[in-house]
Amino acid sequence: MPSRNVIFVGTARTPMDLVDRLASFGTATVHEAMGRSGYLGPRLRPIWAGARVAGNAVTVSVAPGDNLMAHAAVEQTTAGDILVVSPTSPCTDGYFGDVFATSLTQRGVRALVTDTGIRDVAELKELGFPAWSSAVSAQGTVKATPGSVNTPIVIGSVMIRPGDVIVADDDGVACVPRAQAQHVIDQCEIRLRKEVDIKRAFASGALGLDLYGLRELIDELGVEYSQAPPIPG
Structure with a gap:
């Protein structure tokens, strides 16, 4: 991972036909097909049941209690993406809510995966915006600390790179490396x-x-x- 704070633009993505095919299989099948790898762990749970999505990862490294870089990442998203957020040290604060989801939805972002807290659960369910988080918390965040966008991050011992495919459903979340997408489908x-x-x-x-x-x-x-x-x- 880079030692400097940086926002990488124009990152490569996995073709959407492969992304959508992976979504149809679901997390457990994808995880098993990869030799029982790529699973981000049981801490990440859907905030409401029934969603099954896949998308290209736009990765965000954030400071604890600070969602500044998540806002910066929105500009780098496009239709079919999933915003994937990891704090530099453990934090369960509620980084995201319905206002943030409205912005992501407008850009065609399919879901949020975050190793932090999330809030406004009822409103997010009403919006139909899927999200997976490690906590639910009413505690908010500030916007003051630099971080990075579209650099490799780690969640649950899994390295996630921008443009990797994130597959998420009621069983949890898995990451498929971009170069392996077709092989995993097979x-x-x-x-x-x-x-x-x-x-x-x-x-x-x-x-x-x-x-x-x-x-x-x-x-x-x-x-x-x-x-x-x-x-x-």
């Missing part, structure tokens, strides 16, 4: 085809022990089957 499609066959087998009465070859594994691990003892009395 892996998601393979995974879904397998799941169709597995669901069909389960529906006909098959057991996971047999479908996944787990009986042999249980035996190798030394797990024994034994008749249950009689119940006393």
Whole structure:
């Protein structure tokens, strides 16, 4: 990450046809298709249920308790983006609310992902603006401290670069590196085809022990089957 405060303009983005295809799979499938990587962790939760989106990341590094750079980032957004915000040290203050969401919506931004607090939850739900945050807090912020826009940031041990694809739904948030978007789509499609066959087998009465070859594994691990003892009395 750069040591200076900077706003990078004109950053490359993932083509929207790939972004929208990734949205259709959802967070869990994308995470599994990437070899169980890219998941930003369980702390980020949707502020209202039912949204499923994907978009190009516009990344923001902000100071604790200060949303100045988030406002600066709005100018760098375009339709199909997701604003992704990480504080330089932990902070649960409410960085965003319905007024901020109105500005983002006007520019076609699809959602907000922030490792901070958020507020005006009822109003955001009424607006239909999806957001994922690590906290909900009425505590507001100031606008006084420099930071950076469109530089790499880290949330939940995952590096997020501008133009990476953010996938978010009720299961949480995942990040797909821009260069891997098509490969991840291919892996998601393979995974879904397998799941169709597995669901069909389960529906006909098959057991996971047999479908996944787990009986042999249980035996190798030394797990024994034994008749249950009689119940006393």
